[in-house]
Amino acid sequence: MSWHSDDLSLPQPRPADAWENDDVLAADLVRALTEEETLRRVTATASTAFRAHRGMLALREELATDLLLLSLVHDSSAGDLAAGDLAAGVRDRTGRPSRTLVFEGDGVGVEVEVTDGLVEGQLIPARPGHVELRRPDGDVARAETDEVGYFRLEARTAGPVRLVCETADGTCVTEWLPW
Amino acid sequence: MLGTCMVERHDGIRDMSDRRGGRAVSSRQQLGGPYEGRTATQLVEGALTGDEGSWSEIVRRHANLVAARVRQFRLTPQQAEDVAQTVWLNLLEHLGDLREPEALPGWISTATRHECIRTANLSRRSVPVDPTTGRLDAQDDTEPDSDLLRDERHAALRAGLAELPSHQRDLLLLLSTDPPPSYQDVSARLGIPVGSIGPTRQRGLARLRRTDAIRTYLATPAGVVSREGGRDVLALG
Numbered sequence: 001m002s003w004h005s006d007d008l009s010l011p012q013p014r015p016a017d018a019w020e021n022d023d024v025l026a027a028d029l030v031r032a033l034t035e036e037e038t039l040r041r042v043t044a045t046a047s048t049a050f051r052a053h054r055g056m057l058a059l060r061e062e063l064a065t066d067l068l069l070l071s072l073v074h075d076s077s078a079g080d081l082a083a084g085d086l087a088a089g090v091r092d093r094t095g096r097p098s099r100t101l102v103f104e105g106d107g108v109g110v111e112v113e114v115t116d117g118l119v120e121g122q123l124i125p126a127r128p129g130h131v132e133l134r135r136p137d138g139d140v141a142r143a144e145t146d147e148v149g150y151f152r153l154e155a156r157t158a159g160p161v162r163l164v165c166e167t168a169d170g171t172c173v174t175e176w177l178p179w
Numbered sequence: 180m181l182g183t184c185m186v187e188r189h190d191g192i193r194d195m196s197d198r199r200g201g202r203a204v205s206s207r208q209q210l211g212g213p214y215e216g217r218t219a220t221q222l223v224e225g226a227l228t229g230d231e232g233s234w235s236e237i238v239r240r241h242a243n244l245v246a247a248r249v250r251q252f253r254l255t256p257q258q259a260e261d262v263a264q265t266v267w268l269n270l271l272e273h274l275g276d277l278r279e280p281e282a283l284p285g286w287i288s289t290a291t292r293h294e295c296i297r298t299a300n301l302s303r304r305s306v307p308v309d310p311t312t313g314r315l316d317a318q319d320d321t322e323p324d325s326d327l328l329r330d331e332r333h334a335a336l337r338a339g340l341a342e343l344p345s346h347q348r349d350l351l352l353l354l355s356t357d358p359p360p361s362y363q364d365v366s367a368r369l370g371i372p373v374g375s376i377g378p379t380r381q382r383g384l385a386r387l388r389r390t391d392a393i394r395t396y397l398a399t400p401a402g403v404v405s406r407e408g409g410r411d412v413l414a415l416g
Contacts, residue, residue: 016397022384030355032333039246041260046238049267077300160265176268178261
């Protein structure tokens with residue numbers, strides 16, 4: 001993949017012959033347009049991200065407290081990232097695809113199980129609180145937990161989301177992640 | 180050291196960008212100006228204090244890096260958007276912890292790769308299919324050319340498309356979307372009979388081959404254009 005100036009010093013073959021074929025030319029056109037669209041979206045999402053971040057900073061001001069950031073420590077669908085293990089996703093008892101995520105930080109955490117249209121979760125340690133699922137552009141869903149920190153959100157997530165968990169001990173947020 | 184490279188490359192890239200066409204170039208020109216010469220440290224400090232211009236410049240310098248990672252995993256534009264947004268959101272939260280702003284390209288590259296792996300795991304839809312034939316599109320496996328050569332080819336194709344009459348351009352654009360529309364959809368959206376889609380596509384592709392952009396591209400030895408310019412931080416990722 002690496003390139004050196006040497007690679008470019010000789011005339012390179014042009015795809016003139018290959019492009020005589022309609023399907024080859026069309027496929028290259030698809031790639032050219034996809035690439036441009038990808039770059040446009042990559043750049044456009046950054047503005048949304050910036051506004052979301054400023055919004056989170058404003059929330060922190062409002063609460064007059066630090067928001068404890070919880071990092072992803074387990075993802076049932078990811079396998080071992082370091083080993084590049086592309087483990088297959090698991091399914092729940094009903095056979096629907098399900099994904100378990102665990103976020104932790106500084107002795108507290110939250111575990112969620114995500115199925116199509118439903119998020120079930122548990123605050124760790126077990127304690128009552130209020131949770132909000134947020135997209136960069138606003139709330140998706142919110143719920144009170146029961147007295148031992150279990151919660152259930154009916155929400156279909158798309159794109160990166162984060163959970164904001166408020167308890168008597170403080171407020172923590174999970175790192176942004178598409179669920 | 181990486182930061183220094185980036186700044187130098189940016190100074191030399193402007194003339195090149197003007198000829199390349201595409202939206203990335205116009206945003207580069209709009210967002211350039213006072214931010215273009217700033218160091219990574221200055222930009223990070225600016226972004227942390229809420230200056231969106233500094234943030235946009237950080238993004239501009241690294242968008243190609245993110246796009247290149249995404250390309251390696253063959254993600255769709257929608258998946259790429261989710262990956263990129265996740266990377267930007269988490270980068271903003273870690274921006275204050277990055278002691279060396281020169282570490283930015285490495286951080287972004289690693290974070291993007293991890294998000295791409297996650298996305299690829301969650302989706303079985305990571306192998307592109309040629310929308311016009313429905314066949315698996317495996318040509319990327321055999322493409323030995325560099326990023327620069329591919330960029331040249333893609334820029335020529337987009338410039339050639341821009342030269343086409345609108346009815347042919349619109350059809351080729353629509354047929355190139357992901358996921359590909361059915362001929363019935365195409366017919367409804369463009370107001371043309373299903374039976375004319377195939378012939379119009381064929382004539383459009385034939386005309387594309389004869390556009391100035393494509394003929395110039397095919398007549399110019401590869402590498403001549405490439406050698407003149409840099410590639411943001413892509414080569415450093």
